[in-house]
Amino acid sequence: MKTIIRKYTILDYFILVKYKIFTLFFLRKARLIRTPIFVRGKFLIDFGSGLTTGRSCRIDAFLTNDNLNSQKIIKIGNNVEINDNVHIAATDRIDIGNNVLIASNVYISDHNHGIYKGIIQDSPLSKPNDRDIYSSPVIIEKNVWIGQYVCVLQGVTIGEGSIIGAMSVVNKDIPPYSIAVGSPAKVVKKYDFKNKIWISVSHD
Template sequence: MSFFKRYTFLQLLSLVFCKIRTRFIFENARIIRFPIDIRGKKFIKVSKGFTTGVGCRIEAYPENNQTTLFFGENFQMNDYVHITAMKKVHIGNNVLIASKVYISDCSHGSYAGNQDDSNPNSIPKDRPLYSKSVIIEDNVWIGEFVSILPGVTIGKGTIIGANSVVSKSLPENVIAVGSPAKAIKQFDFEIQQWVKI
């Protein structure tokens, strides 16, 4: 299908406007669709080919004035994605994220079941922020409405099904679904097929 057949004239004008404006936001980006909410821009590293949908929110609130949010090459996120980094969120190359996805390395309070736990009688917004790095490796595909929580690593080539909550790390080359997300298939390179686990 021709590029010009996919968009109306007004949509094409909007894309041209976004393309020009993108150069002033992140020089390496392919296209940023506006509106977008960027907080802590100087702590965010964007690589070549960065692409967004509309209504995205990306934010970095580092504890030590260092870059905490990293986007690899050819990264694409669709509409209304929210990514926040306090310690480290590192997203690899060729990662595709569907719409309405939430990724965060931090939360208001700790709930790990140890001496650092937050008291439920305290006000949630006043609880100390707790942070643990999130790593998303190359060639990962994340479906609609997925939430990725602090301390998670998602292995290379993995696919996360829509509406999943990723609260524990996932290995390479699996399809994971559910809340909490669990691997249900793995790619068998010998037969070149996805097989049930």
């Protein structure tokens, strides 16, 4: 079995110590928070324990007239690992389960400027920033792995143990124990627990 062997230089250890000291002050129950990190609405976020982040992550929990009485609108489970340049933004609810691994440059949002389906829709002649915010919860269940450059959009649930391939756009629910790829993301494999293998899914 292949595993990554981490070899650190003296400078690497110095930087890790600096991050660890910052972590103890910023979020004591986290494992390691790398700076810079940008957090808005920290009081609306439950970080869980054992969190690891990469550099330049941005986590926005926006206070709105709809969530004034909410306890937490972003909930991050235990032992979650978030890599560099991840942006998570919530006005309603984003739940990330235990042991989720998120690669670099991932965007996860539960909201959108304007509405573009149904009977009443926003006009392209209006200013995007003047349009009402529409939101619906994002749920990422435990043991999910999200690949590089993935975009997870509002109202989506990613089922337990699933894998989202790099550069995918997730705009619909992904069932548990699936591998999904593409834009929009489609399930290409499902795990067969009886035979302990991933089985390809046909889209004919």
